[in-house]
Ligand SMILES: *[C@@H]1O[C@H](CO)[C@@H](O)[C@H](O)[C@H]1NC(C)=O
């Protein structure tokens with residue numbers, strides 16, 4: 103008991119007092135890209151930035167191998183499509199043996215696995231009740247297998263979406279937070295299990311999605327941290343941002359069920375930079391720097407004073423992600439696909455030292471595929487654009503995005519080049535019925551960047567998730583391939599919508 107208390111303290115002290123809050127910042131390292139950076143280069147970048155925690159959506163074996171001995175804290179994940187399997191204790195035991203124990207998590211030379219995510223947002227409304235009864239047994243079995251392997255310090259937890267709780271419409275304030283009626287019966291035993299194993303509650307919170315789904319009715323400043331209004335007033339407490347109001351709604355929901363002491367970790371938080379009118383580098387900078395300043399202050403919220411551990415979403419742009427949630431979905435990275443900073447972002451919330459990129463990145467040759475200048479057949483161009491864009495990432499060229507205002511010919515060039523790069527610049531992939539040609543001249547204009555893909559790194563074979571090396575492949579819903587799927591983070595925005603409409 104005494105020892106446990108001391109550990110608890112020392113952890114708090116580490117995260118609170120050394121105002122190097124960046125020690126406690128984690129990042130989500132997604133891998134749904136057509137081309138990947140070498141893990142060693144990414145690892146060096148994490149070290150250069152003082153980032154000590156990474157979270158994965160699966161067991162990324164080749165990356166984990168590269169992280170051995172790095173000292174990084176690592177969270178791995180069991181994808182949703184394996185939750186049913188984990189209901190069988192023997193399979194959970196096998197999983198722990200093959201995917202945790204084998205990485206020597208307690209050795210200095212091993213991979214310091216500290217958490218195992220059970221599913222990813224399994225109670226998302228879009229999944230209906232697909233995982234509702236599969237999640238608890240998976241959680242219990244994986245934790246039991248960890249305990250039996252003498253790895254009980256590794257905690258199994260569930261990364262939940264931020265709309266599993268809400269507040270009554272008659273009293274729509276954070277302090278009245280409660281778990282949604284339709285899933286409460288499933289959540290309560292999960293809370294008991296997490297409490298028993300002393301695991302944290304993990305939740306993903308996305309003010310950006312509230313703004314996106316609010317379609318112009320959402321008070322924009324409330325998505326950020328520098329607004330002058332406090333649209334949500336809860337007794338003595340004034341909330342000027344959705345993130346803190348949402349977190350306190352969860353805190354109240356936990357207290358209401360008798361788990362007021364359960365620690366909360368924010369599993370994903372971020373802002374995309376392309377593919378939508380509100381997704382650009384200046385909006386992302388405003389959100390991320392504002393958020394880091396709040397988080398780094400360690401003050402916390404009314405209901406959760408003190409430091410909250412957060413995992414940023416995400417590390418890199420991923421051109422193979424499903425665009426079901428929206429065209430912004432491939433642009434959540436704090437770094438571009440090739441590991442370079444998109445805007446000045448200070449992980450200490452001081453607006454002073456900014457995130458550094460990956461060094462010594464290897465690219466394909468400096469060659470682009472563009473539409474021939476004299477092509478005027480709009481129908482042929484449109485058909486070629488659809489062909490290319492069904493097979494590669496064109497989300498930067500939708501209206502409102504960074505390449506959204508190109509003319510027809512340049513838009514075709516954007517699509518052709520994107521396809522050509524995805525296909526590793528193979529000559530036959532720059533033809534499009536004679537409409538296209540290869541050039542070494544970069545025709546990027548303004549905010550619209552034409553890119554060169556990364557050189558293929560044979561040492562990092564693709565992981566289990568279907569990658570965009572087969573772009574256009576439909577990701578399996580509910581598998582890790584959808585990564586962070588559609589979520590309706592509207593908690594505490596509905597009242598605001600209502601008050602604005604009224
Ligand atoms: C270990 O993880 C990988 C990747 O998710 C998975 O394919 C494999 O089945 C897991 N092993 C076991 C025994 O569950």
Ligand SMILES: *[C@@H]1O[C@H](CO)[C@@H](O)[C@H](O)[C@H]1NC(C)=O
Pocket residue numbers: 173175207208209210214216
């Ligand atoms: C793993 O990480 C935890 C939490 O940061 C730390 O206390 C522990 O010493 C680390 N273990 C190893 C083997 O590095």
Ligand SMILES: *[C@@H]1O[C@H](CO)[C@@H](O)[C@H](O)[C@H]1NC(C)=O
Pocket residue numbers: 231232234235
């Ligand atoms: C989940 O379990 C409950 C209680 O046993 C049952 O009523 C419900 O039908 C189950 N739901 C599904 C989708 O299997």
Ligand SMILES: *[C@@H]1O[C@H](CO)[C@@H](O)[C@H](O)[C@H]1NC(C)=O
Pocket residue numbers: 360362363
């Ligand atoms: C929560 O923690 C505080 C301080 O450690 C303690 O006094 C209190 O009894 C705990 N409450 C519950 C419900 O465990």
Ligand SMILES: *[C@@H]1O[C@H](CO)[C@@H](O)[C@H](O)[C@H]1NC(C)=O
Pocket residue numbers: 379380381382383384385
């Ligand atoms: C970013 O988006 C906002 C909101 O749409 C817009 O006002 C701003 O001009 C954009 N900034 C840039 C640099 O495009």
Ligand SMILES: *[C@@H]1O[C@H](CO)[C@@H](O)[C@H](O)[C@H]1NC(C)=O
Pocket residue numbers: 391392453
């Ligand atoms: C960060 O500093 C720059 C210049 O030093 C300033 O223009 C900018 O407004 C600052 N941003 C924030 C969020 O304080």
